[in-house]
Amino acid sequence: MIKAAQIIKIQRVVLIALFLFIASVKTVLAQTFTAIPTRVDLSADPGQTVSTELKISNGTDKYLYFQIFVDDFVVMDEIGTPIPVQSNNTRWSLKNWITAPSNIPVDANSTQVVKISFKVPLTALPGGHYAMITYQPNVDLKRGEYKKMGNLIGQRVGTLLYLSVNGPVTQKAEVKKFTTAKFYEQGPVEFDGSILNLSDIHVNPKGKISIYSPLNSKLVDIPVEVGNVFPEASRVFKSVWNQKWGYGRYRADLNLAYGTAGSTLTSSVYFWLFPIRLVIYVLVLIVSILLAIILIGKRNKKHQDELEAEIVELKRELEKVDKK
Numbered sequence: 001m002i003k004a005a006q007i008i009k010i011q012r013v014v015l016i017a018l019f020l021f022i023a024s025v026k027t028v029l030a031q032t033f034t035a036i037p038t039r040v041d042l043s044a045d046p047g048q049t050v051s052t053e054l055k056i057s058n059g060t061d062k063y064l065y066f067q068i069f070v071d072d073f074v075v076m077d078e079i080g081t082p083i084p085v086q087s088n089n090t091r092w093s094l095k096n097w098i099t100a101p102s103n104i105p106v107d108a109n110s111t112q113v114v115k116i117s118f119k120v121p122l123t124a125l126p127g128g129h130y131a132m133i134t135y136q137p138n139v140d141l142k143r144g145e146y147k148k149m150g151n152l153i154g155q156r157v158g159t160l161l162y163l164s165v166n167g168p169v170t171q172k173a174e175v176k177k178f179t180t181a182k183f184y185e186q187g188p189v190e191f192d193g194s195i196l197n198l199s200d201i202h203v204n205p206k207g208k209i210s211i212y213s214p215l216n217s218k219l220v221d222i223p224v225e226v227g228n229v230f231p232e233a234s235r236v237f238k239s240v241w242n243q244k245w246g247y248g249r250y251r252a253d254l255n256l257a258y259g260t261a262g263s264t265l266t267s268s269v270y271f272w273l274f275p276i277r278l279v280i281y282v283l284v285l286i287v288s289i290l291l292a293i294i295l296i297g298k299r300n301k302k303h304q305d306e307l308e309a310e311i312v313e314l315k316r317e318l319e320k321v322d323k324k
Contacts, residue, residue, distance in 0.1 A: 032059040035157040043164040047122040054114040054159050056135050058106040064137040067103045073132045075230040094131035126167025127200030134158030169200040171259035178254050178267040189241040197229040204228050207256035214248030246273030
């Protein structure tokens with residue numbers, strides 16, 4: 001058995017460990033810094049220079065010296081993750097148009113303004129151009145170290161910069177996928193979709209999924225917001241109809257609007273919502289009750305026939321007695 005002294009010792013160890021854990025959490029929480037805002041949307045004409053102000057917030061109790069990086073970015077996955085790239089020769093490049101400080105000091109628990117400007121070339125192609133400004137405190141990092149991209153981005157904060165150059169642009173997108181399961185015994189009903197952007201600029205499709213009953217009457221509209229879909233990229237989205245029970249074949253119509261010309265994206269999918277196991281259980285119960293009624297009825301009829309036979313036999317016996 002564990003002695004009282006051992007129990008006290010264990011309790012002390014646990015309390016010390018808990019204290020150290022809380023202290024470490026407080027330390028981590030204290031060492032924070034934030035880029036404000038997380039995204040900037042601007043527009044400009046070819047040959048124009050535009051300016052904006054960003055902010056870097058130092059939430060630590062120490063003076064920090066931030067190094068500032070400017071890089072183009074692309075989106076390679078279907079959830080909109082920006083990935084910095086070194087090449088500045090892409091159709092969507094913005095980095096070389098940006099003038100920004102290379103570093104900036106920020107006092108403890110304070111916020112510093114970062115002024116940047118964009119000088120758009122006269123030869124700039126209309127449409128979207130994209131870059132990111134990131135901040136890293138107290139570092140001496142070379143550009144070639146981007147090969148450690150995963151760790152690098154995890155140690156930074158930054159702002160995504162979207163600059164739209166005015167002019168004639170192609171605005172085209174398509175529904176790459178809009179699906180759901182063919183059959184549900186009960187909800188919720190989940191929809192998976194993907195939008196492919198074939199435009200010269202990012203688009204942000206918004207709209208709804210309309211659910212129609214087996215009798216073709218509208219039941220509900222589910223709001224859908226895909227988020228920014230970058231040029232030559234796809235982005236997935238998910239939506240849920242929180243309906244638990246249904247009986248029959250339903251239709252879901254996707255209707256999204258995007259771009260400045262009022263373009264729309266549409267698609268439809270059919271699915272069954274039917275509690276088949278519940279129905280089977282109910283049918284089995286009903287059949288069981290009917291069988292029980294039939295068996296009871298047959299048993300009562302047999303008993304009645306036996307009684308009638310006994311009565312007939314008694315009558316015969318009485319008749320024999322009367323004849324004597």
